[in-house]
Amino acid sequence: MCRNIRTLFNFEPPATNDEIRASALQFVRKLSGFTHPSQKNQAAFDHAVDDITAIARQLLKDLETSAPPRDRDVEAAKARERSRQRYA
Numbered sequence: 676m677c678r679n680i681r682t683l684f685n686f687e688p689p690a691t692n693d694e695i696r697a698s699a700l701q702f703v704r705k706l707s708g709f710t711h712p713s714q715k716n717q718a719a720f721d722h723a724v725d726d727i728t729a730i731a732r733q734l735l736k737d738l739e740t741s742a743p744p745r746d747r748d749v750e751a752a753k754a755r756e757r758s759r760q761r762y763a
Contacts, residue, residue, distance in 0.1 A: 680705075684735055687744035692728075695735070699727040 680701045683690035703723045704710055712720040 683731075684738050685740050685742060685744050686747050686750070688747070690735060692732070695731050696724070696728045699724050699731055702727055 680698045681694075683694060683698065703720060707716075707720065707723075709716065709720065
């Protein structure tokens with residue numbers, strides 16, 4: 676359920692709005708226990724996703740580091756290798 680909640684800080688290129696929203700959506704799904712809320716809960720669900728997206732975007736903007744930005748392709752290759760070893 677949490678496959679889109681990933682580290683988004685200090686990457687080159689920076690995280691996109693779609694990536695931040697996808698993480699917020701997965702976070703709300705995890706908290707609520709709903710993958711698809713009922714019509715009655717849809718407005719509250721959407722409002723939470725919007726709020727968390729905005730907060731996450733602001734957090735990523737405000738964070739500072741002296742470390743050089745990580746490369747997305749290199750990090751993805753490392754993750755694939757860890758997965759290959761784990762499930763080999």
